[in-house]
Amino acid sequence: xxxxxxxxxxxxxxxxxxxxxxxxxxxxxxxxxxxxxxxxxxxxxxxxxxxxxxxxxxxxxxxxxxxxxxxxxxxxxxxxxxxxxxxxxxxxxxxxxxxxxxxxxxxxxxxxxxxxxxxxxxxxxxxxxxxxxxxxxxxxxxxxxxxxxxxxxxxxxxxxxxxxxxxxxxxxxxxxxxxxxxxxxxxxxxxxxxxxxxxxxxxxxxxxxxxxxxxxxxxxxxxxxxxxxxxxxxxxxxxxxxxxxxxxxxxxxxxxxxxxxxxxxxxxxxxxxxxxxxxxxxxxxxxxxxxxxxxxxxxxxxxxxxxxxxxxxxxxxxxxxxxxxxxxxxxxxxxxxxxxxxxxxxxxxxxxxxxxxxxxxxxxxxxxxxxxxxxxxxxxxxxxxxxxxxxxxxxxxxxxxxxxxxxxxxxxxxxxxxxxxxxxxxxxxxxxxxxxxxxxxxxxxxxxxxxxxxxxxxxxxxxxxxxxxxxxxxxxxxxxxxxxxxxxxxxxxxxxxxxxxxxxxxxxxxxxxxxxxxxxxxxxxxxxxxxxxxxxxxxxxxxxxxxxxxxxxxxxxxxxxxxxxxxxxxxxxxxxxxxxxxxxxxxxxxxxxxxxxxxxxxxxxxxxxxxxxxxxxxxxxxxxxxxxxxxxxxxxxxxxxxxxxxxxxxxxxxxxxxxxxxxxxxxxxxxxxxxxxxxxxxxxxxxxxxxxxxxxxxxxxxxxxxxxxxxxxxxxxx
Numbered sequence: 001x002x003x004x005x006x007x008x009x010x011x012x013x014x015x016x017x018x019x020x021x022x023x024x025x026x027x028x029x030x031x032x033x034x035x036x037x038x039x040x041x042x043x044x045x046x047x048x049x050x051x052x053x054x055x056x057x058x059x060x061x062x063x064x065x066x067x068x069x070x071x072x073x074x075x076x077x078x079x080x081x082x083x084x085x086x087x088x089x090x091x092x093x094x095x096x097x098x099x100x101x102x103x104x105x106x107x108x109x110x111x112x113x114x115x116x117x118x119x120x121x122x123x124x125x126x127x128x129x130x131x132x133x134x135x136x137x138x139x140x141x142x143x144x145x146x147x148x149x150x151x152x153x154x155x156x157x158x159x160x161x162x163x164x165x166x167x168x169x170x171x172x173x174x175x176x177x178x179x180x181x182x183x184x185x186x187x188x189x190x191x192x193x194x195x196x197x198x199x200x201x202x203x204x205x206x207x208x209x210x211x212x213x214x215x216x217x218x219x220x221x222x223x224x225x226x227x228x229x230x231x232x233x234x235x236x237x238x239x240x241x242x243x244x245x246x247x248x249x250x251x252x253x254x255x256x257x258x259x260x261x262x263x264x265x266x267x268x269x270x271x272x273x274x275x276x277x278x279x280x281x282x283x284x285x286x287x288x289x290x291x292x293x294x295x296x297x298x299x300x301x302x303x304x305x306x307x308x309x310x311x312x313x314x315x316x317x318x319x320x321x322x323x324x325x326x327x328x329x330x331x332x333x334x335x336x337x338x339x340x341x342x343x344x345x346x347x348x349x350x351x352x353x354x355x356x357x358x359x360x361x362x363x364x365x366x367x368x369x370x371x372x373x374x375x376x377x378x379x380x381x382x383x384x385x386x387x388x389x390x391x392x393x394x395x396x397x398x399x400x401x402x403x404x405x406x407x408x409x410x411x412x413x414x415x416x417x418x419x420x421x422x423x424x425x426x427x428x429x430x431x432x433x434x435x436x437x438x439x440x441x442x443x444x445x446x447x448x449x450x451x452x453x454x455x456x457x458x459x460x461x462x463x464x465x466x467x468x469x470x471x472x473x474x475x476x477x478x479x480x481x482x483x484x485x486x487x488x489x490x491x492x493x494x495x496x497x498x499x500x501x502x503x504x505x506x507x508x509x510x511x512x513x514x515x516x517x518x519x520x521x522x523x524x525x526x527x528x529x530x531x532x533x534x535x536x537x538x539x540x541x542x543x544x545x546x547x548x549x550x551x552x553x554x555x556x557x558x559x560x561x562x563x564x565x566x567x568x569x570x571x572x573x574x575x576x577x578x579x580x581x582x583x584x585x586x587x588x589x590x591x592x593x594x595x596x597x598x599x600x601x602x603x604x605x606x607x608x609x610x611x612x613x614x615x616x617x618x619x620x621x622x623x624x625x626x627x628x629x630x631x632x633x634x635x636x637x638x639x640x641x642x643x644x645x646x647x648x649x650x651x652x653x654x655x656x657x658x659x660x661x662x663x664x665x666x667x668x669x670x671x672x673x674x675x676x677x678x679x680x681x682x683x684x685x686x687x688x689x690x691x692x693x694x695x696x697x698x699x700x701x702x703x704x705x706x707x708x709x710x711x712x713x714x715x716x717x718x
Contacts, residue, residue: 009035032298033298037267040530046495047504053512055512056522059519060073061485062079063523069524070082070485071115074549076441079186083106083109083525084175084487085109087101091141092533095137099141099143102175109260110179111242112187112258114186114250115179118179119156119448120149121435122176123160125162125164126141127167127168127171128163133168148234152240160450164454170532170537174543176487193279194339195338196337198270198283198336199335201246202242203305205308207295210303238307241329244328248328258309260309261310270344274342280345281343281345282336282337285297287335298346298353298354343355368495372502372505373498403635426438433475434481434559444550445481445550447549448545450543452491452544453468453471454539456580459591461540462509463597465509467663468543469486469520473520473603474610480615482550484549486515486523487523490508493532511544513600517604518600561620562641562643566670566694567671567676568647568671569668571609571610571688572666572683572686575666576661577662581663583628605685618675618678618682619672629662630666634647635699642709644699645693676690697710
């Protein structure tokens with residue numbers, strides 16, 4: 001029986017548009033295919049006009065949005081391919097497999113560019129840790145990431161993990177992958193020509209993950225069991241073979257195009273190649289290697305079975321491709337060919353099952369112009385005043401309490417499950433504000449950061465998103481890296497709510513402003529909407545990942561290399577506020593409507609001074625100040641370096657803002673006395689004050705506090 005259009009996720013207006021385009025009603029397989037390909041997850045129908053606001057060109061950009069990943073020039077003829085993707089709904093339903101296949105999928109996106117995957121990062125937004133359900137989800141998610149990444153041989157070198165009750169029913173799992181590719185052999189999905197073959201390489205096709213993209217484009221229900229058949233099952237050992245096989249085939253010039261089979265499987269990969277290339281394609285479902293019997297052609301077309309790639313090649317190269325696949329013990333089958341009629345066709349033996357315009361399937365569906373309305377400002381009955389510095393023990397109590405907070409505490413329980421040294425290119429592993437890996441091919445280092453801050457975005461989406469982006473940029477600058485470009489994942493609840501859509505729109509504008517003003521183009525990304533479950537929805541959670549490049553490897557400035565006798569400086573002392581901070585949430589301070597002033601000229605000045613400091617070796621260590629403020633950053637520096645700091649800060653009414661305030665371009669530096677004058681000169685025009693000296697085994701500040709480092713570490717490691 002033919003399903004109703006609503007059963008496949010289409011709206012009435014979309015169904016009418018389909019009939020108008022075709023001049024007829026779609027048959028059942030066509031309806032099911034369009035229901036998936038016109039889903040939010042595949043089509044970005046709610047956000048395409050918003051994403052057009054992102055600047056996507058710049059001096060280092062080789063490939064911007066429109067391909068499987070973005071690419072930037074890393075010098076010496078080598079490029080860095082990178083992208084972040086979400087796997088939120090699958091991870092809520094089946095945490096291990098959902099997270100594992102999220103890692104596998106983003107790795108194949110990088111592979112599809114002809115790049116070797118060299119690193120991954122994970123962005124996790126998890127629920128209240130006191131909930132048994134949340135703990136179970138978190139354990140499965142982390143084990144899924146570790147189980148896949150460790151086995152496939154791609155190191156997990158960093159990421160971001162936060163906790164909040166809004167994610168209890170809908171955790172977020174955002175996976176980012178980075179790859180290295182020769183710039184003269186980048187693979188494109190836009191180069192197919194009539195007469196070429198479509199070749200499937202990898203695992204056999206089963207029923208797992210059918211309609212998974214449509215599932216990811218709707219709200220979660222309480223009945224998660226019914227959604228489990230839509231979750232893909234991954235095999236990292238096959239993925240490792242697939243990586244080596246595809247790179248082997250590509251290195252010998254045997255293919256002209258390559259596409260990952262992710263969401264919507266064969267349908268998305270083949271129709272997108274045809275749509276982007278301006279061609280048509282015929283897929284022969286009876287030629288697809290299957291692992292289950294009696295699969296219908298539309299099931300074969302929409303299966304999201306993992307570890308598969310679609311290769312486009314000239315017919316004469318097929319024998320060599322097949323031999324190579326056999327060498328790597330993988331299935332290989334020509335399942336179709338490129339045509340010149342602009343149609344996406346599925347044949348089952350001699351029967352035509354589907355015939356649709358390729359652009360209609362893999363190009364775009366009609367944009368949904370959702371209404372937008374600014375939320376009413378929250379009514380605050382009583383505002384908690386900022387704390388006074390003269391409250392006995394207040395500073396010490398808050399430092400210790402925040403240091404043990406799951407959002408600020410040690411995350412080694414998570415990343416110690418990851419193999420972050422495989423491939424032996426990891427220079428700075430997880431646990432720092434920045435991850436650094438080596439590009440062996442050109443001798444360069446690249447820095448990687450990831451940030452998400454839903455609490456500030458909830459207060460004001462524009463400045464909150466801008467600050468999130470800047471929090472990812474500042475650690476790169478302080479460590480000595482120039483940023484090249486960014487990728488992002490827009491995690492939001494339903495866009496059908498006008499207030500949600502307004503928040504989403506303003507967040508995009510915040511990202512776009514920083515990308516434009518700081519010249520950090522957006523080269524790839526992902527949108528994940530409908531992140532809500534019965535009775536709850538997530539906070540606006542846009543996540544950003546940034547890639548930076550070090551001019552010289554010897555200029556890398558680490559966060560925690562204090563030396564006894566170093567002078568401690570705070571650079572960039574303005575801009576911090578308790579509004580939207582961890583301290584504010586901890587103590588019940590109600591936020592005001594705008595948490596930060598977005599001042600790009602101040603960020604540019606900070607960037608220049610930070611880069612000058614690292615390049616002229618004027619400091620022993622440097623750390624951009626972020627979550628928890630100055631005192632938390634100082635405590636983490638002491639713990640990591642095994643050295644104390646004696647602070648010399650006058651007690652005043654503004655002390656909590658100075659110690660715990662967040663936001664603004666600020667950094668903590670330890671400077672050898674011999675470099676003091678040059679350091680101050682490097683920060684000319686920017687506030688910089690000397691606030692202490694390194695040495696001993698305690699973090700102390702006059703009579704306010706005197707804490708042994710082993711006590712700090714014990715609390716931080718919980």
